[in-house]
Amino acid sequence: MSVFTKPVFEGTVVFEDKELFKGQGAAKQWAQQVGVELGILVEVRKIGTGWALVGNVDGVETVWGIYGQRLKRISNSI
Template sequence: MMTIFAVPVFDATVIVDDNELFKGQGSARQWADKLAKELGIEVVARKLGTGWALCGVLDGVDCIWGIHGQRLKRIN
């Protein structure tokens, strides 16, 4: 089984506070759905500055995922 963290993110991105985020809400929502399925948790797209991040609670910890090198990465 291939993990979503190994799938390339070929969407437009923006840099916010030195973090690469999704430029569009639609793309972020699609990736939030994919991430939610993989992790078995609720994940939502949330606006951060001029970009969109993926947010959820994993093992009781608030997590935010962005993009690093065309892959999803936890940024907090």
């Protein structure tokens, strides 16, 4: 099962209309899973009051948050 189809049952916060992880620890666990699936380094970044996942996909910085209890690309760069 892809990490992108798994439900995200973690605490979240909304910052600038983007749903982000509330805790750094939960974000790090999801970052590790995304990194393994995509074969890239994925880190967490504090954005406002929450945490997002950030990785370099095909040479482009990509940021993931949460939408509808699933991971979702929220921007190519924040």
